[in-house]
Amino acid sequence: MAAPLSDGERRKQISVRGIAGLGDVAEVRKSFNRHLHFTLVKDRNVATPRDYFFALAHTVRDHLVGRWIRTQQHYYERDPKRIYYLSLEFYMGRTLQNTMVNLGLQNACDEAIYQLGLDLEELEEIEEDAGLGNGGLGRLAACFLDSMATLGLAAYGYGIRYEFGIFNQKIVDGWQVEEADDWLRYGNPWEKARPEYMLPVHFYGRVEHSPEGVKWVDTQVVLAMPYDTPVPGYKNNTVNTMRLWSAKAPNDFNLQEFNVGDYIEAVLDRNLAENISRVLYPNDNFFEGKELRLKQEYFVVAATLQDIIRRFKSSKFGCQDPVRTSFETFPDKVAIQLNDTHPALSIPELMRILVDVEKVDWDKAWEITKQTCAYTNHTVLPEALERWPVSMFEKLLPRHLEIIYALNQMHLDRVAALYPGDIDRLRRMSVIEEGDCKRINMAHLCVIGSHAVNGVARIHSDIVKNTVFKDFYELEPEKFQNKTNGITPRRWLLLCNPGLADVIAEKIGEDFVTDLSQLKKLLDFIDNETFIRDVAKVKQENKLKFSAYLEEHYKVKINPSSMFDIQVKRIHEYKRQLLNCLHAITLYNRIRSDPSKSFVPRTIMIGGKAAPGYHMAKMIIKLITSIGEVVNNDPYVGDKLKVIFLENYRVSLAEKVIPAADLSQQISTAGTEASGTGNMKFMLNGALTIGTMDGANVEMAEEAGEENLFIFGMRVEEVEALDRQGYNAQEYYDRIPELRQAIDQISSGFFSPRDPGCFRDVVNMLMHHDRFKVFADYEAYIKCQGQVDQLFMDPREWTRKVIRNIACSGKFSSDRTITEYAREIWGVEPSGNVFPAWEA
DSSP states (O other): OOOOOOHHHHHHSOGGGOOOOHHHHHHHHHHHHHIIIIISOOOTTTOOHHHHHHHHHHHHHHHHHHHHHHHHHHHHHHOOOEEEEEOSOEEEEOOHHHHHHHHTOHHHHHHHHHHTTOOHHHHHTTSOOEEEOOSHHHHHHHHHHHHHHHTTOOEEEEEEOOSBOSOEEEEETTEEEEEOOOTTTTOOTTOEEOGGGOEEEEESOEEEEETTEEEEESOEEEEEEEEEEEEEOSSSOOEEEEEEEEEEOOTTTTTOSOOOOOHHHHHHTHHHHHGGGTBOOOOSSOOOOOHHHHHHHHHHHHHHHHHHHHHHHHSOOSSSOSSOOOOTTHHHHEEEEEESSTTTTHHHHHHHIIIIISOOOHHHHHHHHHHHEEEEOOOOOGGGSOEEEHHHHHHHOHHHHHHHHHHHHHHHHHHHHHSTTOHHHHHHHOSEEOSSSOEEEHHHHHHHTOSEEEESSHHHHHHIIIIITHHHHHHOGGGEEEOOOOBOHIIIIIITOHHHHHHHHHHHOSGGGTOGGGGGGGGGGTTOHHHHHHHHHHHHHHHHHHHHHHHHHHOOOOOTTSEEEEEESOOOGGGTHHHHHHHHHHHHHHHHHOTTSOOOOEEEEEEOOOOTTOHHHHHHHHHHHHHHHHHTTOTTTGGGEEEEEETTOOHHHHHHHGGGOSEEEEOOOTTSOSOOSHHHHHHHTTOEEEEOSOTTHHHHHHHHOGGGSEEOSOOHHHHHHHHHHOOOHHHHHHHOHHHHHHHHHHHHTTTOTTSTTTTHHHHHHHHHOOTTOTGGGHHHHHHHHHHHHHHHTOHHHHHHHHHHHHHTOGGGBHHHHHHHHIIIIIOOOOOOOOOOOOOO
């Protein structure tokens, strides 16, 4: 149990954790005991650790409600332009510690819980992750919510309250096994159901055209029940809302048809409607055209747009009318940001409401829709692009299909007028793809229906303009922008790495927490021996702590003085975990061939989930665990090399592993990773990066200096050249002996003696149809890893590079990203204002 800090230690410890006034501590204790008694109906004799967690969560939540109510009241009074961030994923992780950090309550809670004879860290570990996302896209949405609240924007996150989030990953005999993530089993103390705002969502039915207008009739109705979660800004008394929708069957569900039918069956069938919000689709960068997924996409859009329009109509706006009747000013009061194409149905749905329901003229409605919506593209991989069969729309959303056809016709008429006779251009630019199965290209719909389209790192935005949307860029170049992703420094520095935050604040003060560019001031201390020592010491402490965690939870013993070489991200061929594997095997072979030679000891850790239906990704996990099995049990190797698969990688595990990393692997084939955000987290937390010139790595190298990262491999132009020439894996296999040895070992069953043919699919892919050219970068990668070893042997030089990286990571704050969205896409100005302090 952590002992309370002495006065001297407490003075040294900066107030980013909040000053624990005696009054605050007493108040927290009192509130904690009250919740244990009245909310949880327990006393100290029978309370479990989970009861204590809930008592603390409710205590902390009490500090949010006054600020939350007042923030929303303030928005109602002031009627600012509202920002609606629509996403099918919000990968929030745990909420307790983040709330304490942002409210400046951490020290008070720490002290109060200690006085009660409990351990705060132990209670924090009880909380379930809210795993409502797959990876980067969902976590980005979560970071953005934190930044929008911290910047005082009137912003709302809208998504789905999945009953089951991303699966829990178990490793059994080296294979991934999925388990349902029943994260709501014990209840969620942070959400508040709002049944009074329940809304109907329609599916199926048919369209009636009449002189009075268009009606969508005979539909099936599902109700959308909102659950609100508070999103606190950092110490500014702003609390925004994330509203997640849950599907409920109406009470007359399946009992409508004056039927003599089976009442019991009808009630049981309510599950069919409620399945819409049951489970998150576990695919990352892959489109699987399932009807249930399309239902989810329309469900979140239809409920959210009704909510947006209700709020638009009813809010105060300086005139005496009880409600707004004109939609002229809609784009001045509403911005809708589409997080990828998943909420693309916002475009036809807003058109449907404006034209069919509100009777706005078609052309006017189209102008309003375009000025309101903006689209963020997250990937250039063709298999990730959403292309829905027209036949599915015809059945599920017949009116939306008509609207999409009409919008497409307008769009194609314009293109035809500008490029007469260019039939191929019309085909390329159509929202409707002709073929055996006619499909709707959702990305094209987003581009024509938005006033701004952005990529998420400079190189990605260039690729978007020059390839994926080249024709659209030629048509409307002013639409296309770049917004390089960022991460919130609250969770990804203060919360996960308080030791480093303290060392930084000691040197430059605390303002960097809300203005990360101030980290530049650390460049003055790059040769300061005390600072170099302090930064190295924090890293060593984090490594010891993570080693202890691994030993306790995974029963693996590692050498904490070894280099922690880490690659954590979704398992995907384009992310090239296989390249990492080949390096591990090469190192192993080098140690075996000369065990007496001195080696820089490494612990290679790879973590991440594979989509359940992605066979190759699951094979990659099996290969990693199999390599570990051989390497970790070879007496010749000892603790020179360990290969560990980190099971069930998730936000709460990232918060532990990232601060302990020495080396961050960001090794996707150039031109495939749109941005990456894990790369930024490692940089901010004092790891050095080995990576290709891909995604945000390019800008990281630009900020810190290319010589302060380990950059290797083909650039985008070289990859394209190799594509034109034809990539031939055999050529590398024949030419590079260490590569050949590694592949032969995988192939022969050296790593799978009980099933020698286990990895034939992997080897076959690498040799004959590797889209991501692993072998082409192998030599450069191995050489670059040698440079990593060289530098690691000089701890002072290594730490100086670390400091330079931290000092240059300021650009990668999501506060900077959101400020750019606000000014350049949403047309609002962030406010640094802190509301007057208020309580419930």
